[in-house]
Amino acid sequence: MWPITLAYKEFRQLLPIQIVGLILVLLTIFGMCGINILTISGNSSTTEIPFYNDTTAQFLPAIGAMLAGITGYWQTLSESMRGTWLFLWHRPIARSRMTLVKLSSGLGLIWCVTVFPMLFYALWAGSQGSIAAPFLWENTLMYWKSCFGLSMIYLSCYLSGLRRARWYGTRLLPVLMAISAFLLTTTTEYYAGLSLLLILAIDVILIAAIFTQCHLEDFS
Amino acid sequence: MTDLAQPVPSPAIEVQGLTKYYDGKAVVNDVSFQIPTGCVFGFLGCNGAGKSTTTKMLMGMVVPDAGSAKLLGHEVSTLDPQVRERIAYIAEGHPLYSWMSIREAIRFTKPFYKRWNQELLEQVLEHFGLPLTRKIRRLSKGQQAQVSLALAIAPQPELLILDDPTLGLDTVVRREFLESMIQIIQREGRTIMFSSHILGDVERVADRIGIMVDGRLQVDCTTEEFKQSVSKLVLEFDRPVNGSIVFPECKGVVGSRSILNQLEVIVVNLNDEHRLLAERLEPKQIETESMNLEDSFLEYTRTNRKSVPVFVDQLKSHS
Numbered sequence: 001m002w003p004i005t006l007a008y009k010e011f012r013q014l015l016p017i018q019i020v021g022l023i024l025v026l027l028t029i030f031g032m033c034g035i036n037i038l039t040i041s042g043n044s045s046t047t048e049i050p051f052y053n054d055t056t057a058q059f060l061p062a063i064g065a066m067l068a069g070i071t072g073y074w075q076t077l078s079e080s081m082r083g084t085w086l087f088l089w090h091r092p093i094a095r096s097r098m099t100l101v102k103l104s105s106g107l108g109l110i111w112c113v114t115v116f117p118m119l120f121y122a123l124w125a126g127s128q129g130s131i132a133a134p135f136l137w138e139n140t141l142m143y144w145k146s147c148f149g150l151s152m153i154y155l156s157c158y159l160s161g162l163r164r165a166r167w168y169g170t171r172l173l174p175v176l177m178a179i180s181a182f183l184l185t186t187t188t189e190y191y192a193g194l195s196l197l198l199i200l201a202i203d204v205i206l207i208a209a210i211f212t213q214c215h216l217e218d219f220s
Numbered sequence: 221m222t223d224l225a226q227p228v229p230s231p232a233i234e235v236q237g238l239t240k241y242y243d244g245k246a247v248v249n250d251v252s253f254q255i256p257t258g259c260v261f262g263f264l265g266c267n268g269a270g271k272s273t274t275t276k277m278l279m280g281m282v283v284p285d286a287g288s289a290k291l292l293g294h295e296v297s298t299l300d301p302q303v304r305e306r307i308a309y310i311a312e313g314h315p316l317y318s319w320m321s322i323r324e325a326i327r328f329t330k331p332f333y334k335r336w337n338q339e340l341l342e343q344v345l346e347h348f349g350l351p352l353t354r355k356i357r358r359l360s361k362g363q364q365a366q367v368s369l370a371l372a373i374a375p376q377p378e379l380l381i382l383d384d385p386t387l388g389l390d391t392v393v394r395r396e397f398l399e400s401m402i403q404i405i406q407r408e409g410r411t412i413m414f415s416s417h418i419l420g421d422v423e424r425v426a427d428r429i430g431i432m433v434d435g436r437l438q439v440d441c442t443t444e445e446f447k448q449s450v451s452k453l454v455l456e457f458d459r460p461v462n463g464s465i466v467f468p469e470c471k472g473v474v475g476s477r478s479i480l481n482q483l484e485v486i487v488v489n490l491n492d493e494h495r496l497l498a499e500r501l502e503p504k505q506i507e508t509e510s511m512n513l514e515d516s517f518l519e520y521t522r523t524n525r526k527s528v529p530v531f532v533d534q535l536k537s538h539s
Contacts, residue, residue: 013317086281087311187315
C-alpha cells in the first residue's frame with residue numbers, strides 16, 4: 001500500500017508543474033495543426049505534420065527537457081526546503097525503495113505529459129477522414145528518442161537537487177553531462193539503437209548515483 | 221538454588237565516539253553516552269552546541285565522520301526497517317507536508333507501518349481537539365507539534381527521539397504539550413530522548429540529562445545529580461572587587477565574576493580544596509548557594525571553555 005500513497009503524494013505535489021507542461025505541449029501540437037489558440041487574429045500559420053517536422057525536433061524536446069528538469073529539482077529541493085526528507089526517510093522502508101517509487105512517479109508523469117498527446121494524436125490521425133497525410137510510426141522516431149532522452153535530464157536534475165556540493169559547478173555537473181548526451185542523442189536521425197543504448201547506460205549510472213547519494217547525503 | 225537474577229536489559233541508545241565535522245570544524249566531537257531502557261533523557265545545549273546534529277546522526281539522517289551508535293541494540297548505519305518501525309522520530313520544526321490535511325497525513329503515514337494503532341491515534345487527536353479536515357499549513361505551530369506527536373506514537377514505538385519538540389511554541393502551549401507528551405508516551409515505559417534548550421521543560425520531565433557544550437557532551441548524569449554538582453560560592457569582601465581579586469585556577473572551577481563587593485565562583489563538585497582556596501582570599505563571608513537547573517545550566521554553559529565534565533556511572537545512577 002505504501003508505494004501507492006507515496007506515488008499519490010508525488011502526483012499531488014507535481015500536478016501543477018505537469019499541468020503547465022501539458023498545456024505547453026498541447027499548444028505546440030495545436031499550433032502545428034494550424035490551430036493557434038494564443039493568436040488573437042485567428043490567422044493560422046503554415047500547417048505542419050505533427051511529430052515529423054522541425055518544431056517537433058526543437059520545441060517539444062525543449063519543453064520536455066524543461067519539464068523534466070523542473071520535476072527532478074522539485075521532487076528533491078521541495079523536500080529539502082521543507083525539511084520533509086527527515087519525515088520521509090524515517091518511514092520504515094528502505095530509502096532505495098522509496099526513491100524508486102519517487103523516480104517512477106516523476107518519470108511516469110513526464111511521460112504522460114509528453115507521450116500521451118502523441119498517442120492521442122496518432123489515434124485521431126489514424127481514424128478515417130481525419131488527416132490527409134498518413135500517420136507513420138517511423139516518422140515519430142525522433143520524438144520517441146527525445147522522450148527517452150528526457151529521463152537523463154530528469155534523473156540528472158534529481159541527483160543535482162539531492163546532492164549538495166561545495167559549489168554550484170560540481171552540483172550541476174551531472175546536469176551538464178545529461179544535457180550534452182541529450183543533444184547528442186536527439187539531434188541525429190541515425191544510430192537510433194546506439195542512442196537508446198547510450199541513454200540507458202547514462203540512466204543506469206544516474207540511478208546508481210542517486211541511490212548511493214541517498215545513503216551518503218546529510219539530510220538536515 | 222536457582223539463579224533468579226534478571227538479565228540486565230541492553231541500553232535503548234548506545235553512542236560511542238560520534239564525531240562530525242562541517243567545514244573542518246568539529247560540530248560534534250567524540251560524543252559517547254548510553255540511555256537505559258525506560259528512561260526520559262533530556263538532551264540540553266545552547267543553539268549550535270551540536271544537539272541536533274547528534275540527534276540526526278542517531279537517526280541516520282547525517283553520516284558521522286567517526287564513531288557509531290546503536291538504537292535498541294542495532295547499529296544505526298545498518299538499521300533494518302523492522303527496527304526503525306519500533307522507533308519514533310520527531311524532527312526539529314515538525315516537518316510535515318503542509319498541503320495535506322490531517323486526515324491525508326494519516327492516510328499517507330499509516331501504510332508504512334504494520335503495528336499502527338488507529339484507536340490510540342484517534343484518542344490523541346481527540347485529546348488535542350484537532351480537526352481531521354484542517355490543512356497542516358492552517359494549523360498553529362503547537363497544533364503541528366501535536367499532529368507530529370500523534371503520528372509518531374500511532375505505530376506504538378518503543379523508543380522516541382524528539383529533536384527540540386517545543387521549539388517555537390509559547391510557554392502555555394509548550395507546557396501543555398510536554399505534559400501530554402509524557403503522559404501519552406511514557407505510560408508504557410517507553411524510552412524517550414528529547415533535546416531542548418529550555419531548561420524548565422527538561423527539569424519537569426527528564427530523569428537524566430546530557431549537556432552539550434561546543435560539540436562535546438560535558439554532562440551525563442541524573443537531573444538531581446547535576447543540580448547538586450554545580451554550586452555557587454559567594455565570597456563577600458569589605459571593598460569592591462572589580463577584578464582585583466581572582467579566584468585561583470583549580471579543577472572544578474568553571475568560572476567566576478565580580479559584582480560590587482562580591483565574587484561569585486561557579487564550581488562543579490564543590491569540595492574542601494575549593495573552600496580552602498576561598499578562605500585564603502580572606503573574604504568577610506563565604507556562602508554556598510544552591511542553584512536550580514536553569515541557573516546551573518546557564519552558569520555551566522556560559523563559562524563553557526572551562527567546563528568540567530560531569531559524568532556519573534550510568535547504571536548506578538539509574539538504579
